[in-house]
Amino acid sequence: MTGLYLHIPFCAQKCAYCDFVSYGGRESLLPSYLSALKREAETYRGEKIGTVFFGGGTPSLMSEKQIEDLCAFVRDCFDLAPDVEWTMEANPASVTKEKMLAALSGGVNRVSLGAQSLSDDVLAFLGRAHTRAQLETAVEAVKTAGFDKWNLDLITALPGQTAEAWGNTLKEAIAFAPTHISCYSLICDPQTPLGRMAAKGEIVLPDDEQERAMVHLTEQTLARAGYEQYEISNFALPGHACRHNINYWECGDYIGLGCAAHSLFRGARKRNTPSLPRYLTAADPTEETQTLSDRDKREERVFLGLRMNRGVDIARFERDFALDFHAFYASALQTNLDRGFLEEAEGFLRLTARGRDFCDTVAAEFMETA
Ligand code: SF4
Known part of the structure; x- marks a missing residue:
């Protein structure tokens, strides 16, 4: 079933x-952006949709009325599955109970809160628009509105962050009782303020070993609290994994609407313009369309499949590409099975706990096979 992503590219800061x-x-x-978004959506009117994701940016910057209106539009424009999973990303600074009620009554049934940290000092360092107190208010708003599926996003591997500080963040996050927790290591692109500070030596990011120690602490702490890891950075209580993101990692079709949105639909990848003025005015916001070769598709299937704890579905791979998986990837397979980085079980090839530390290396070795 196709996923639907709507990008709201506005943030308070x-x-x-x-x-x-x-x-x-x-x-x-x-207002003009939402009109352009609807105009683009019309080109897909009637498509069957299994999951919807309002992402950003900051979708919670929309007013109650805009949330109600966009939800009504999505329900009218698309053929939503009866069990549709419908997520809205939200920044704690712009969450209100009224907005959460508008989203819930509009069909949204999952909220993803961008907490990132529970410390005001760290939030200020990251340049976030919210405080710890606002996060607590937002969590209360999500819960009292009636959402029973919600995520907290956290960032780890911060400059100077100790294992003890990160462990405490995890424990406090668990105490909020989200059904899903995402933990990403900080990546500082050179074009960002933190990236420039890192380049000048004003901040020092943890080295690989320190970062892996944080990741192991994350896995152990969340497992003890009942959160199952289902992807390198994603953990959920049983039955609460995010179906929308699983569809990406399984290389399912998705339609991305909005400025800079990407789609993978009927064998073609499409990328929209990242220019807001152009998105607002263009009859067709597509910047690039690419038909995927079999090689592209195989690489994505393995690269993204290995990120998931379930792994790569070997029978599906062989069916889709008319190849003998074990013969095709014989060299990369044998090398990584021998290293103890991979294991095969119940028809899936997956990384071992040790192999997860070398996910990119293992995937690159598979990529070398045409
Ligand atoms: S990281 Fe901050 S600025 Fe970037 S999309 Fe999220 S909330 Fe907006």
């Missing part, structure tokens, strides 16, 4: 590490 296509302080453009 630009975070110091952010290299996403998002615009700080431009939310006055939301």
Whole structure:
């Protein structure tokens, strides 16, 4: 079933590490942007959709009325599955109970809160627009509105962060009782303020060993609290894994709408313009379309499949590519099975706990096979 992503590229301010296509302080453009988004959506009218994701940017910058209106539009424009999973990303600074109620009654059934840290000092360092107190209020709003599926996003491997500090963050996050937790290591693109500080030596990021120690602590702490890891950076209580993201990692079809949005639909990858003025005015916002070769598809299937704890579905691979998986990848397979980085079980090839530390290396060795 196809996933549907709607990008809302506005943020109250630009975070110091952010290299996403998002615009700080431009939310006055939301009305014209939402019109352009609907215009683009019309080209897909009637498509069957299994999951919906309002991402950003900061979708919670929309007013209650805009949330209601966009939800009604999505329900009218698309053929949503009866069990549709419908997520809205939210920044704690712009969450209100009224907005959460508008989203819930509009069909949204999952909220992803961008907490990133639970410390005001760290939030200020990251340039986030919210405080710890606002996060607590937002969590309360999500819960009292009636959402029973919600995620907290956290960032780890911060400059100077100790294992003890990160362990405490995890424990406090667990105490909020989210059904899903995503933990990403900080990546400082050189074009971002934090990236420039790192380049000048003003901040020092943890080395690989320190970062892996944080990741292991994450895995152990969340496992003890009942969160199952289902992807390198994603953990969920049983039955609460994010189906929308699983569809990406399984290389399913998805339609991406909005400025800079990507689609993978009917064998073609499409990328929209990242230019907001152009998105607002263009009859067709497509910047690039690429028909994927079998090689592209195989690489993505293995690269993304290995990120998931379930691994790569070997029978599906062989069916889709008319290849003997074991013969085709014989060299990369044998090398990584011998190293103890991979294991095969129940028809899936997956990374071992040790192999997860070398996910990119293992994937690169598979990529070398044409
Ligand atoms: S809230 Fe997210 S998208 Fe917006 S600036 Fe911060 S990191 Fe970027």
